[in-house]
Amino acid sequence: MQQNKLLDLILNNRYRIGWHMLFWIVMYLDDFLSLFGLTASYEPEVLKIVGFGVVLDMIMVYLNFYVLIPKFFLKGKYIEYGLLSLLTLVINIGLVTFNDYADIGMEFEDGTFLTFFDIVILPFVMTMTLLGTAVSIKLFKNYIVDQRYISDLKSANLETELAYLKDQINPHSLFNALNNIYVQSQVRPAEASESILLLSELLRYQLYDCAKPKVYLKDEINYLNTYLKLDALRKNKAKINFTVNGVPDRQMVAPFLFIPFIENAVKHGMSSENESQIFIQLDIVEKNIQFMVKNTIPKIKNKVIQGGIGLKNVQRRLELLYPNRHQITISDNGQTYEVRLALQPNNA
DSSP states (O other): OHHHHHHHHHHOGGGHHHHHHHHHHHHTHHHHHHHTTSSOOOOHHHHHHHHHHHHHHHHHHHHIIIIIHHHTGGGTOHHHHHHHHHHHHHHHHHHHHHHHHHHHOSBOTTSOBOOHIIIIIHHHHHHHHHHHHHHHHHHHHHHHHHHHHHHHHHHHHHHHHHHHHHHHHHHHHHHHHHHHHHHHHHHOGGGHHHHHHHHHHHHHIIIIITSSSOEEHHHHHHHHHHHHHHHHHHOTTEEEEEEEESOOSSOEEOTTSSHHHHHHHHHHHOOSSSOEEEEEEEEEETTEEEEEEEEEOOSSOOOOOTTOOHHHHHHHHHHHHSTTSEEEEEEEOSSEEEEEEEEOOSOO
């Protein structure tokens, strides 16, 4: 949180002028302090020289910022950028040096003269240091802005993909429920009204209770129980054992994480003609959730409806929502099919 506030303070354009002023004050700190008598005082003509140098340095730096960097460096034209930056550097040093000669001459008060080091090397190093510091800060700021933009873009894409996957799961569950009611209406039409009431509870949960990215685990469990009741009305020979160990009141998870596994067990394991069993167990241990679905495999396997999307979607959602915080284990021995999900909803 503190890091984000610091980045906002640095990147916010409202403070840009303040940051630029601070940069120039730091670069010319000794000269600014001399104005207040805190360092060796300059003569008026020397202050005039320094002021001229500051203006030239500003022109050089901001020409680099707003022309050379966007038109050449950021477009990968590094040679052109380097040559033009060097040209501005040479012009800057030449003008400053000429101005120094014109105002104070080449001879010091003690009778000594300016050397090649004083005329060329020292101004070049100092100006190069100033320009290099300014450009480094500018490029680093651009890097931070780009990384934040990429992060925001990834987050937006992630939210879009999750919403798409979630919206796919809802119609998928509804399709299965409506199909179940249709089959029931053909076999036991008197029980259709109860099925419609249960279906309305499922729809209420899907449309209203799951508007947020996370729901309470207890509500998700109630949703699973309602779904199982609805399906049990159609397949009365199936035995379902659903146990919950632990307290689900405070734990929160993404909605519709468990229903695709149960749907898979119902679709492949339950039979309206032969006795079948489904064992569902959900254990809450501190911050961890252990979920298990185990179903018997009918001797005559159910006809698989093509186009199922539930399991693929939930696996993708788990990868996006809980990276490195979930594990799925599937086992099939020919008689039973078992899926185990180990989930850590919250970061440790």
